[in-house]
Amino acid sequence: MGEENGLKDQIACNTRISSIIDDDLSYAGYNISELMDNNASFEEVIYLLWNLHLPTQIELKHFVDELRANYAISDAVEQCILIQSRRHLHPMSVLRSTVSLLGVYNINAEDNSVEATYEQSIQLMAKMPTIIATFARLRMGLTPVEPREDLGFAANFLYMLNGEEPTPLQVTALNKALVLHADHELNASTFAARVTASTLTDIYSCVTTAIGTLKGPLHGGANEKVFDMLREIREHGNTEVYLKEKLDSQEKIMGFGHRVYKTQDPREKYLREMAQQLTQGTEDEVWFNLSCEIEAYMKNTKGLIPNVDFYSATVYHVLGIDSSIFTLIFAMSRVSGWIAHIQEQQKNNKLIRPRSHYIGQLNLEYIPIGKR
CATH class of the missing domain: 1.10.230.10 (Cytochrome P450-Terp, domain 2)
Incomplete structure (x- = not known):
């Protein structure tokens, strides 16, 4: 039975987002080696996962501009991170709570139209690096560094984290790491996100579910x-x-x-x-x-x-990233794939509701409490 080995090799959905065939990973038809050897930017890969095709120069510029315009987080969200920056709290719990809070502060969070979902997706994607860098610095007793809209996704994160502009090699290294972690077929957190999305709940709930799943040591960490x-x-x-x-x-x-x-x-x-x-x-x-x-x-x-x-x-x-937040970097990349799968699930949705195989006792006789 599938449940005895964690549903290994069971097919749960159809997707056009990513595939693993004969030990080769592809994003929307592009082999990972094709993207890596041609130095695809993480922003290009996000666009690819969300739209199933690579962007033109004009499309990429517009997409990048949208992301950069949404890097910043509000004072209320930063204050929430500060409250949670005590050492004993698990970093993934802080990320989970803060992403959930983004949904509280977004007045359009319950709007599941295509336009609203896209706006929410951009906001989530753009703010993840700022949330993580802010948490990392506050946890070390350092002042948060404001994001810079003139820097790309990878460069901006390293700048906010370390307080200085990164070298080209450092940016290349993080960009490659982000691309490699962006999506991975139907892994545990992606499956959890799709199950949540299938109930037609909001995107923040779906991503929060995915973060909670990634937090487990058998998946992230x-x-x-x-x-x-x-x-x-x-x-x-x-x-x-x-x-x-x-x-x-x-x-x-x-x-x-x-x-x-x-x-x-x-x-x-x-x-x-x-x-x-x-x-x-x-x-x-x-x-x-x-x-x-x-x-x-x-x-x-x-x-x-x-x-x-x-x-x-x-x-x-x-790159100056403390090992305690390594899984947050995983999430910062994988949220691009989560969002792609959430959107795909919403476009052709059917509630994901599998059955269980009952292996307990049957036909037991009720004994009144006084006779037990």
Whole structure:
């Protein structure tokens, strides 16, 4: 039965947004390698996922202008983030609550017309980086940095996060990471978003559902665990001994294997390249070298391949992103795919209502409480 293995290989819907066929990932018909090798911008990819075709120059300029005009968040939303910036709160819980709050402050949140849904989509997409950068800085006791409308999506986020304009290599690295994480067929959070959308609720509820799903450690959070592992190995000083101890005690090594891919994760090689370029000749090169050692050991002893989370941990760390918010960066990218799936579900909707297979007892006799 499908439920015994998490509905593995069960088809739940038709989609034109993304596909995984023979270990190849495509967005609306474009293989991920086609987009990466031609340096497609994240903004182009968002447009592609939402419209199922790449934009012309005029279309892209209009789309980018719309996003940039909506970067800023209100003082009320910033105050809400400040209240939630205490260390003990889970960053994904803060993101979940803040996105939900955006729906409270949008007076058109209950309007599900095509025009209103598009406006809400732009607002959600544009404000995610500002919410995340604001939270990250407030959590560290730093003053939030206002977004700059003259900077693209990736550059603006790094500027707001670190307080200085990023280098071209840094922008390229984050742009590639965002493109690679933008969508991934019917993963858990995307499926949750589509189920929610099928009830004809508002887009904020759908994205909040997706964030709550991504928060779970079996879906998001793997790259955070990868960097924790890198840090521990650096402290211990011996990769082989560390990994052998973990494997002998039946602990999972994060960043390896995938539910869908069998021979390779097509996204991993691009993040490996960016990790190498970002660290080459710097003191951060130790993280890349450790990653290579771990990859070699896992391949030789377990035959396991690294997935998208493995090298993204080093990329994010070198970009000045604290490991505690790695999953927020995942969400900042994946919201583009969530929105695409929400819109697709709404256009040809049917309530998603599967059945369960009952395996409990039957025909029990009621015994009055005095005789139990």
